[in-house]
Amino acid sequence: MxxxxxxxxxxxxxxxxxxxxxxxxxxxxxxxxxxxxPSYKVLDAIKNSCNNQLRLYPDPESISLRDQIASLYNLNIDNIFVGNGSDEVLAQSFLAFFQKEKPIIFPDITYSFYKTYCQLFNIAYKTIPLDEYFNIKISDYLPKIHKNYIGGIIFPNPNAPTGINLELTDVEKIISSNKNIVVVIDEAYVDFGSTSAVSLINKYDNLLIVQTFSKSRSLAGLRIGFAIGNKNLINGLIRVKNSFNSYPVDKLASIGAIAAFQDIxxxxxxxxxxxxxxxxxxxxxxxxxxxxxxxxxxxxxxxxxxxxxxxxxxxxxxxxxxxxxxxxxxxxxxxxxxxxxxxxxxxxxxxxxxxxxx
Amino acid sequence: MxxxxxxxxxxxxxxxxxxxxxxxxxxxxxxxxxxxxPSYKVLDAIKNSCNNQLRLYPDPESISLRDQIASLYNLNIDNIFVGNGSDEVLAQSFLAFFQKEKPIIFPDITYSFYKTYCQLFNIAYKTIPLDEYFNIKISDYLPKIHKNYIGGIIFPNPNAPTGINLELTDVEKIISSNKNIVVVIDEAYVDFGSTSAVSLINKYDNLLIVQTFSKSRSLAGLRIGFAIGNKNLINGLIRVKNSFNSYPVDKLASIGAIAAFQDIxxxxxxxxxxxxxxxxxxxxxxxxxxxxxxxxxxxxxxxxxxxxxxxxxxxxxxxxxxxxxxxxxxxxxxxxxxxxxxxxxxxxxxxxxxxxxx
CATH class of the missing domain: 3.90.1150.10 (Aspartate Aminotransferase, domain 1)
Structure with a gap:
């Protein structure tokens, strides 16, 4: 104290x-x-950009990086937000979408940072127990059970630290049944055999997906995360970013991330x-x-x-x-x-x- | 909306x-x-660290970088906090020290981000007009005028966008007269002929200095800022950081910043x-x-x-x-x-x- x-x-x-x-x-x-x-192409790209231009601020809009991510997913740059690691992107998502009168919900066993973001931004929350096999029980996330008395939903898919995956049809059920609130799917580990909800982005305005370059792209040391969502959600995140730090992704991180996305x-x-x-x-x-x-x-x-x-x-x-x-x-x-x-x-x-x- | x-x-x-x-x-x-x-030593250091270790997270405590900064100022590592640019450090300082019942004060003409941080974190503020020559009027920042009905003070020294400097004796008067609240001196531009308040750190528990690598260290592209203060203030910032993003300073930025501080x-x-x-x-x-x-x-x-x-x-x-x-x-x-x-x-x-x- x-x-x-x-x-x-x-x-x-x-x-x-x-x-x-x-x-x-x-x-x-x-x-x-x-x-x-990381791919040697990533290391080469960074070394080639390590020059006196580091004296200049990065592009505050991170246009090149967002373009690269958008094109891989056949989306528009307006659907992409980037930040200094997915932890920052998650923190800003909590502030942008979850500071509501009603509590948000997430699993009792999950990424422990969610609870901390709620404390930091004074967000009410309720944890929902996983079942005895550590599965997310879909029904708990549907209005029939939560009676619409919730301000938002977040869960990782696959969940951490269990590693257990939710099928895309179940993920979609949660999103489509909660159209009045934002549903954040934290896909930090999605590239190791799970299915991303990215195919649902154009279908649901309330879906925000958060991913990272720290796991499947081997760039934990460079701190790059991103969010994919409807233009209005991305605009909300951009407003928060521009009220916190105009240039969260540095020049070399941006260059490395672009090269990592290119080396499929x-x-x-x-x-x-x-x-x-x-x-x-x-x-x-x-x-x-x-x-x-x-x-x-x-x-x-x-x-x-x-x-x-x-x-x-x-x-x-x-x-x-x-x-x-x-x-x-x-x-x-x-x-x-x-x-x-x-x-x-x-x-x-x-x-x-x-x-x-x- | x-x-x-x-x-x-x-x-x-x-x-x-x-x-x-x-x-x-x-x-x-x-x-x-x-x-x-930036110095060629900075570029060399970064290139030499651009290897497969980028797959690993950076040190969440940024020990090496904080040590380097501390040693230059003859301070302890406990006196140093680092972040993703001084904008992030400022934002976290507002959250850590200025979310009070009473309004904080800062000049009417100053870095316009201060007002935005207040909006983001729901912090009350009052702006104090500069005099007709755009100088900060010291008396406005003393209890005789503000009657202790303030929750904190922040101003840049030199001020931006005026470039006008406050003498260290005046800066000290503000700090010493307001020991019950935190006084943040934003020294983004201090290295171009002004005098830092760093010599006062061990004298005043309520002083926090914020500096950046983006100006005098030529590293705007890498995003590194830092704060200098009493251990208790730094601990408050660390608590906020660890509730927002564990690893705000990436590996290459940290390496570059250390080299920049070494090339005196x-x-x-x-x-x-x-x-x-x-x-x-x-x-x-x-x-x-x-x-x-x-x-x-x-x-x-x-x-x-x-x-x-x-x-x-x-x-x-x-x-x-x-x-x-x-x-x-x-x-x-x-x-x-x-x-x-x-x-x-x-x-x-x-x-x-x-x-x-x-």
Missing amino acids: NNYWSAIVNNLDPYVPGEQTKLSNVIKLNTNENPYG DYFNFTCNSIIKLRNNLINDMINLGFEVLPSKANFIFAKHNKYDAKIIYEKLKDNNILVRHFNKDRINQYLRISIGIEEHLSQLIYILNKIVNN | NNYWSAIVNNLDPYVPGEQTKLSNVIKLNTNENPYG DYFNFTCNSIIKLRNNLINDMINLGFEVLPSKANFIFAKHNKYDAKIIYEKLKDNNILVRHFNKDRINQYLRISIGIEEHLSQLIYILNKIVNN
């Missing part, structure tokens, strides 16, 4: 990101980064490789006595049938392997493990085998 | 940044960028050159019939004794020279002109001469 702080700052429960280590011998499977580096072959290759690695990892984990949720993301969520998750987490850390453990209701017996390169996953299985079969 | 928007979004009056042109033959003197590119010789050379160019420009403008405010910034603020500012602005634009004109009370007869390289300023004077002596 501090007298200089605004009242809201005292009541914040800030997000805690996964540990970033500087140790080079650590196998880092804790923050869902892409195990493959590399994108397909890395996503497919991660999906294969994930499916092999799931089999290996099951053989070691783990129960693994059906993941469509670049991570898995698993619990052992005998060993405590916190203890496994600690023992892995002792062996220089970082995974993520959340000390929270319902999920404190689970570990979230990012898909790494084959060599790292083999080492993980080798150590896990020692831990559970010692 | 849009039903999907939060109420606050409808009432925003977003900031309008100066035009960014893609035309290469334009002389750009409208957004106060540094006419010199280049920094001194470019700042001194800009000061010389400014003083020459002021003389040339006076000879053409302009009245020029005494600037300590990398821009001047000038009005002609005969010609309308808007008309001069338009004629300069017709001649491929961009300067800034604000269509606002009290200053609509002034032009804000950034200090460019010698060649560009000569061309400016050549064209101005044709305009006013045709």
